[in-house]
Amino acid sequence: MARIVMKFGGTSMAGIERIRSVAARIKREWEAGNEVAVVVSAMAGETDRLVNFCREASSLYDPREYDVVVSSGEQVTSGLLAIALQAIGVPARSWLGWQLPIRTSDGHGSARIGEIDTTALSASMADRTVAVIPGFQGLAPGERVTTLGRGGSDTSAVAMAAAMKADRCDIYTDVDGVYTTDPRIVPRARKLKRVTYEEMLELASVGAKVLQTRSVGLAMKENVRVQVLSSFVDEDGNSEPGTLIVGEEEIGDMERQLITGIAHDKNEAKITLTNVPDKPGAVASIFSPLADAGINVDMIVQNVAHATGTAPKSTDVTFTVPTADLARSLDVLEKSREAIGFDAALHDPRVAKISVVGVGMRSHAGVASKMFTTLGERGINVQAITTSEIKVSVLIHEDETELAVRVLHTAYGLDAEEPATA
Secondary structure, eight states, X not given: OOEEEEEEOTTTXXXXXXXXXXXXXXXXXXXXXXXXXEEEOOOTTHHXXXXXXXXXHOTTOOHHHHHHHHTHHHHHHHHHHHHHHHHTTOOEEEOOTTTTTEEEOSOTTSOOEEEEOOHHHHHHHHTTOEEEEETTEEEETTTEEEEOOTTHHHHHHHHHHHHHTOSEEEEEESSSSOBSSOTTTOTTOOBOSEEEHHHHHHHHHTTOOSSOHHHHHHHHHHTOOEXXXXXXXXXXXXXXXXXXXXXXXXXXXXXXXXXXXXXXXXXXXXXXXXXXXXXXXXXXXXXXXXXXXXXXXXXXXXXXXXXXXXXXXEEEEEEEEOGGGHHHHHHHHHHTHHHXXXXXXXXXXXXXXXXXXXXXXXXXXXXXXXXXXXHHHTTOOOOEEEEETTEEEEEEEGGGHHHHHHHHHHHTTOOOSSOOOO
């Protein structure tokens, strides 16, 4: 007997028929003798609808009341799934975030989970009752409902698995696993059987949309084994094996796994500040105002300082921000122009980040060289570069994204013999 947390996303819960299909899937695990807790998202599109209601009610809405409204989507699906399970003979009950409770910080709209009381939940599961828990929500100090931010249901599921000391956290979505790259761009992309936490964290952070970055980081911290599976199965419940995300110690022969995948992200905008004074504190004067405004900066490149005549040395600083934050970033920088001392703020929203990820980089040289050579041979210009222990990322023009992904996927030997089916 195993203790399993099963998480179903919005597409899996999009309507009563799909909820019945989810219930049938859960019943098979329950009949196998497993203790089961289920975390659910709102129906596909429902959270957006609720967010728009808040905006229509007031552009300056109270974030505490916003959380009350948007958390209701998961409350609906948790209740409906419990009803569907009961209808097919599976004892089930729903547990809202405040009923367990799931204790969080008071950061409404972006709360962080502190602790989860599983006492009552464990007793219920010991009696063979399936627990259905709405994801994305918790309870702040002062007994106010909070939400965890977009993608928060994945985080809820991993946190529940950690608190319950579950054997595994199965995340069911509309894809059947983690691929070497996007199969829509590269039909020969291969589904990976196992991926390390570090690789998945890097892939998620640079554009892979399978799992939310925060949930992967939590799984790595708490050593929760996560499996990505498709929720769309045949009538007998058969589906292809998914991808297991685990620690390095569970993956044998690490030396052979040089590159795990190629990720891409078009949600990047490039900003270049020209003639920034080359002096101590200059870089801090750029990025401190952006941080204060809650804007995340990604790739950063500082050019070699140069001087003209007797003028003080200056340099150009290039960095990227999320495309949605470009206008706000430029406004923040313009307000800080005098303190920073730059001449101009040039910007380009038509860029994309391409990343090569793999734990094998730790023990193999030449990964970056192959990347740059491959892109150069196809005439793709590299505008910026960042690296980590297991990742190399470059910034290119967005029109060359698909070409870059395809040629790199082939260059690193990731193509499958037969086209993948996503």
